[in-house]
Amino acid sequence: MVEPTSPPTGYRLLLPSDWVQVPLRQGDAKQAARDIVASAFARVPADVPRDKLTPLRLELERRLLAAVADARRAEALELYLPMRLAGEVNLGASIVVSEARLPSRSGTDGVSGHVSDPAAIAVQMLSGESGSGTDLSSGEIDGALAVRRERIAPADPAGGAELATRRVDYLVSVPGDPSRWFVAAFSTVGAGDPKDDLADALVEWFDALMTTFRWSWA
Template structure:
């Protein structure tokens, strides 16, 4: 395979129409949140009393704003969220796109430097310290070296996460720029249990989605 002489300027994912992108560095995240909340309530019958809907709507908006704030604090690039309900089940899922911090190595003189070789970075991600129930594997995404990491994260009530969640992260080396890694982080609570059938199905869906990932050049 011919190595690229320049790095890509973006990426593409073939997301279903019921998912929306929330821009975190450019654009208007607040507008996207309002659109998601509005879409989520469009299927509710008109005869449902407003006094019952308003608290639910406000709570959904609060949770989305908190999720966006956390993602922006982590310097994420974009967030993807489902904009309406699936049947009677709220998907309770998200995808956050960001750039990874490079791991470091310390030489015999005690000097710490960033690891710039993608293969060495992937090796550290695969073989480094991790929880016993974390599944890590390596492969390729659109011709680039990639590492897939899956785990179950415990509840974090202080951050508004009352339930445990299933997490799948894809770390993809950026062609032509060994110092950068693209990260797509998927999270779902399933139907309330991160290991239930819905969570399994959504993880399979996310893995299938990542097969549609393509780099784009200007």
């Protein structure tokens, strides 16, 4: 395989139609979230009573704006959420895309610099969290070295997390730029238990989704 001479400028994922992207890098993310809600409710049949829809719409907008705020605080690039209006709104899962840069470390000559070997970083990640209740594995995604990390995050009511969540992260080294890693972070509460059948199915779905990941160059 020929190594790229320049880093990719983007990526593609084959998401189902009921998942929406909230861009966080440009434009008004809050307005984009409101537009998503408006678009979703525009598809509701006209014979559905408005008095039943209004509280649902307000709750959806509140939760969507809260998710946008959380993603922006984490300096994420994109936020993906499932939008289903079949009797209820399902916001029990999310995908947050971000970029990680490796911290500098000092060499034997005392000069700081980025680690240049993604494989060495992968080994550090795989060994650094062993025995911590985190499931770690490595492989390749679209020709790039990737590390998969899965864990259960406990509930944190004080931080706004009322339920424990199942989390799966894919950290993918960026071709042509060993200091950068693409991060896709999936989170779900399942049906209320991060270890239940729904959570298992959603994690399996996310793993399948990541097989569709492709780099793109302008």
